[in-house]
Amino acid sequence: MDRIASVSLTVALAVVCSGMGAAAQTNAAVASPAVVEYSRDPSMVLVHFRERLVALEDEDPGPSLTVYGDGRVAVHYPRYMKRAGEYTLQLDPEELGGLMRSLASRRLIEFDEPAVRQRKAEAARSRAQLFEVFDATTTEIELNLERYQPAAGARVLHNVHKRLSWHGLRADAKRYPELTELGDLAAAHRELRALLERPDLVRGP
Known part of the structure; x- marks a missing residue:
């Protein structure tokens, strides 16, 4: 009986370990990071970010980088802002790679703007609007990549x-937390906004 129990336990452990190994492989595949490749050409724009202050009718509508x-x-602040002028900042290769991978992890490439707007409209109709969060800015983000694969096995x-x-990104992300795409876009906005506010910006072109 002891031998039978021992064999049964050994088989059971083997099955459990096999299952754990398969689960680990599956989780690794699911959690595999995106492949992000971009140009190192000094003249190539990888990211452009602007906060457009729509309340102002001006040819220079807001800060950008x-x-x-x-x-x-390259950072630009309009003439009517406290930090008005042109600034520069140099990211080392590790910082640049981290920025590009972080933006890709926010699923910006997959962001389906018409679909998200439709889901936002449906969410707005399904609830009573008790308050309005004022956000008069328009967030604009552009990305350029040479190669992108969101996960292992993906196209x-x-x-x-x-x-x-x-x-009104910040207000919408707060009001509709179920729209995770807006949360990701707002996180990308915060990350790029942090670059605009870096203390090591150097004035000049």
């Missing part, structure tokens, strides 16, 4: 150009 392939960041995209524009 542009990230180039060599890690150079590989080449020469990707994505442009996103959303008015």
Whole structure:
């Protein structure tokens, strides 16, 4: 009986370990990071970000930044803002890679703007509007990638150009937490906004 019990236990452990191994492989596949490749050309725009202050009718509607392939960041503040002028910042290769991977992880490439707007409209109709969060800015983000694969086994995209524009993003992300795409877009906004506010910005072109 002891031998039978021992064999049964051994088989059971083997089955459990096999199942755990398969689960680990499955989880690893699900959690596999996106493949993100981009140009290192100093003249290539990888990211462009702007906060458009729609309340102002001005040809220079808000602060912006542009990230180039060599890690150079060009920052612009309009003349009517406290930090008015042109600034630069240099990201090292590790910082640049981290930024690009982080933005890709926010699923910006997959963001389906018409579908999200439709779901937002449906969510708005299904609830009473008790308050209005005022946000008069329009967030604009552009991404350029040479190669993008969201996960292992997914279709590989080449020469990707994505442009996103959303008015009142911060308010909508707060009001509709079930729209996770807006939460991801708002997180990307915060990350790029942090670059605009870096203390090591250097004045000049």
